[in-house]
Amino acid sequence: MEYTHITPRPLITVDEEACGNAILCLKCVKACLEAGPNVIGFMNSEPPPVGENAPQRLEDIPHKIIFSGMVNCNGCGKCIEACPKGALTLQMPEPQVPAARVQHADIVFCGTLRDGTKVFPRD
Numbered sequence: 279m280e281y282t283h284i285t286p287r288p289l290i291t292v293d294e295e296a297c298g299n300a301i302l303c304l305k306c307v308k309a310c311l312e313a314g315p316n317v318i319g320f321m322n323s324e325p326p327p328v329g330e331n332a333p334q335r336l337e338d339i340p341h342k343i344i345f346s347g348m349v350n351c352n353g354c355g356k357c358i359e360a361c362p363k364g365a366l367t368l369q370m371p372e373p374q375v376p377a378a379r380v381q382h383a384d385i386v387f388c389g390t391l392r393d394g395t396k397v398f399p400r401d
């Protein structure tokens with residue numbers, strides 16, 4: 279029997295210069311929300327000035343895209359397609375084949391398989 283598992287999760291990088299002020303767009307945020315995972319958010323790039331120079335509109339505060347909960351990213355690429363500026367890059371991880379597939383029934387006693395293989399050898 280052969281199987282693969284994916285680890286770690288997809289990696290998405292943002293070209294912040296190409297994106298500009300994310301609050302003026304947020305198409306990637308909407309795309310990921312509609313796709314289901316909802317792992318893209320946004321926050322102000324730096325603390326906004328206070329006092330007389332305080333911005334009056336949210337759009338006047340520089341924002342950047344942030345990713346949280348990437349463990350839920352499924353690599354669908356919807357955010358990449360939605361970005362009008364080509365600011366996002368998706369990198370999928372290489373599939374990794376585990377060294378051994380172990381089933382509980384195969385374990386005779388802690389750390390050893392029926393055929394004597396040490397799963398957790400202690401040197």
Ligand code: SF4
Pocket residue numbers: 288290309310313315316317318350351352353354355356357358368
């Ligand atoms: S690839 Fe899909 S799940 Fe991952 S951040 Fe983009 S839209 Fe969301």
Ligand code: SF4
Pocket residue numbers: 292296297298299300301303304305306307343360361362363364365366
């Ligand atoms: S879709 Fe692209 S340009 Fe728009 S906020 Fe997201 S990264 Fe920035």
